[in-house]
């Protein structure tokens with residue numbers, strides 16, 4: 001029976017493993033990864049980045065000049081359909097896609113996850129292209145190192161410019177020698193489908209700047225951008241009163257509107273999962289004749305997106321009264337959407 005290992009031995013082993021992983025990544029040309037468990041919460045002062053490696057997942061910290069963010073994960077080649085084996089293929093998280101022609105052009109867009117899969121036996125530097133004709137894509141080219149039996153995914157936005165005609169469009173993804181076509185429907189908004197909060201002015205009880213006023217702007221919660229990977233670089237609000245609640249975020253609807261549904265998107269990125277950094281407890285309130293009424297509540301939330309449906313109310317403003325977050329420190333909201341009744 002071996003003697004108990006001393007703490008200094010265990011620490012030495014951990015340093016050795018971390019050093020080997022960093023060296024292996026550097027040798028392979030892999031961007032070094034965040035471990036998904038930063039000691040610093042969003043809103044705290046920026047520390048020097050600490051590269052680490054988590055087996056099975058590579059999360060790319062967003063560098064200042066490229067806030068887009070990729071997730072890499074292992075796939076079992078034997079579990080893939082026969083047509084995908086031995087190839088580099090484009091992938092998408094849905095077979096068809098729909099965009100609503102909202103009144104505000106900022107919200108004439110939709111999000112999906114796209115990427116590519118390497119089901120060959122060799123590492124490649126893979127390239128994915130995306131094009132959608134009259135529609136705009138947030139990322140026409142995505143290139144990354146891709147080990148064998150890995151896939152890389154990114155959040156991806158398709159936007160309909162004002163001149164794009166309603167009707168059927170298509171998104172074409174190409175990677176390796178393969179092509180994937182995703183039908184995209186561009187529809188006029190039906191009842192309850194136009195986002196009443198889109199582009200409307202926002203007022204927050206406090207706003208965290210962490211030295212830069214454009215890091216966590218409250219106005220970004222109505223800009224139509226749902227990409228939480230851009231949190232800290234301009235998309236998403238973070239209050240400035242650590243460990244103190246309530247915090248409030250208020251959207252002026254610009255006149256009395258009939259509201260029956262509110263969707264709250266809290267922080268939910270690869271690096272900052274909602275179960276650890278997202279908003280946990282809040283009330284949704286609607287203002288009529290200057291008085292606020294609570295129309296919905298969330299308690300003990302751990303999801304990134306929460307949809308509240310309630311009996312329709314007439315309101316000229318909405319606010320989220322934030323009562324707690326999963327890290328017990330800050331309130332964080334990426335986007336707030338509001339819709340009228342469906343009929």
Ligand SMILES: [Ca+2]
Nearest residue numbers: 220225334335
């Ligand atoms: Ca936003």
